Amino acid sequence: MGGRLDSTNVCQPILTAITTIGLDHVALLGPDVASIAREKAGIIKEKIPVLLGRIELEAQEVIVQEAHRLSAPVEVLGQDFLVCYQESLADGEVFTYQSQNRSEVQLKTGLLGLYQVDNAGLALALCDVFCQEGGLSLLSQDEIIQAWSQVHWPGRLEIISTQPLIILDGAHNPHAVRPLIETLQERYAQLEKQVLFTCIQTKAIEEMLDLWLELEGSQLTLTTFKDPRAYSAKETQEIALQKGLPYQEWKLFLTNYIEKESQQSDLLLVTGSLYFLAQVRAFLIEKISRR
Numbered sequence: 001m002g003g004r005l006d007s008t009n010v011c012q013p014i015l016t017a018i019t020t021i022g023l024d025h026v027a028l029l030g031p032d033v034a035s036i037a038r039e040k041a042g043i044i045k046e047k048i049p050v051l052l053g054r055i056e057l058e059a060q061e062v063i064v065q066e067a068h069r070l071s072a073p074v075e076v077l078g079q080d081f082l083v084c085y086q087e088s089l090a091d092g093e094v095f096t097y098q099s100q101n102r103s104e105v106q107l108k109t110g111l112l113g114l115y116q117v118d119n120a121g122l123a124l125a126l127c128d129v130f131c132q133e134g135g136l137s138l139l140s141q142d143e144i145i146q147a148w149s150q151v152h153w154p155g156r157l158e159i160i161s162t163q164p165l166i167i168l169d170g171a172h173n174p175h176a177v178r179p180l181i182e183t184l185q186e187r188y189a190q191l192e193k194q195v196l197f198t199c200i201q202t203k204a205i206e207e208m209l210d211l212w213l214e215l216e217g218s219q220l221t222l223t224t225f226k227d228p229r230a231y232s233a234k235e236t237q238e239i240a241l242q243k244g245l246p247y248q249e250w251k252l253f254l255t256n257y258i259e260k261e262s263q264q265s266d267l268l269l270v271t272g273s274l275y276f277l278a279q280v281r282a283f284l285i286e287k288i289s290r291r
Helices: 033-041 059-070 115-133 142-149 174-187 205-213 233-243 250-259 275-291
Strands: 014-018 050-052 074-075 081-089 092-099 105-108 157-160 166-167 192-197 217-224 265-270
Touching: 033 059, 050 059, 050 115, 059 074, 074 081, 081 115, 092 115, 105 142, 115 166, 157 275, 166 275, 174 205, 174 265, 192 205, 192 250, 205 217, 205 233, 217 233, 250 275, 265 275
Parallel strands: 014 050, 050 074, 166 265, 192 217, 192 265
Antiparallel strands: 081 092, 092 105, 157 166
16 A cells, blocks of 8 residues: 555665555545645655655645655655656666766666656666665666566566467556556557456446556456455446446456467456456466466
């Protein structure tokens, strides 16, 4: 969840960072961006540096005000350090990075997704501040590239199979779905896309479905999974009927997809819930290993 109420906030940090602000966990964090920003700013500690990712101005102002109140130095993406996307490669995103500590340098993330450029830039800025605070030398360009080449994040634009092409992504709110769709359009515009989706009951399902329905060249299928927070099969089928979408049990869907002769122009994305992906990932790894 992150923020004031997160269990990790009992720690005394040497650095803090806030990546983005989106409308999620609204029952606990608040109904609007400013309220959520105040809760996220709860991790800021007196005189401890805080770095901010790409955050909309309303939320950024709330966080910066709290940092100033606590005399915490602030660095902001787009002001104190800059990233600029260049191109997408099979194994990552190429971008340039520049800050007061580094002249412009070209780097490559170890993760797929346009949004990973911002994440990588923030991570590098944190690393540089950490080195400065500790009197250490900054990492070299080669050291950065080597480190990022070893990064692996299950369930985040994870290619779990190449034949057929199956991708897992845990985007579970509109704030995460939008950049995921942008990445799919950038990387896989030429492919026909199947999207298998479900989410838990506390998420903004209507808004997410509307976003997925806008993805060109795609077919959206709804499903559900065993979890007390998930929608029942009946509830999901009713939602599917209202939206004019197909519904299918996820294990059957995946089994049929893998066993059929997959076209090279097809891509399957399984998404909507990290809890769901935990079950799907284990199922697919076993299923694929037996082929």
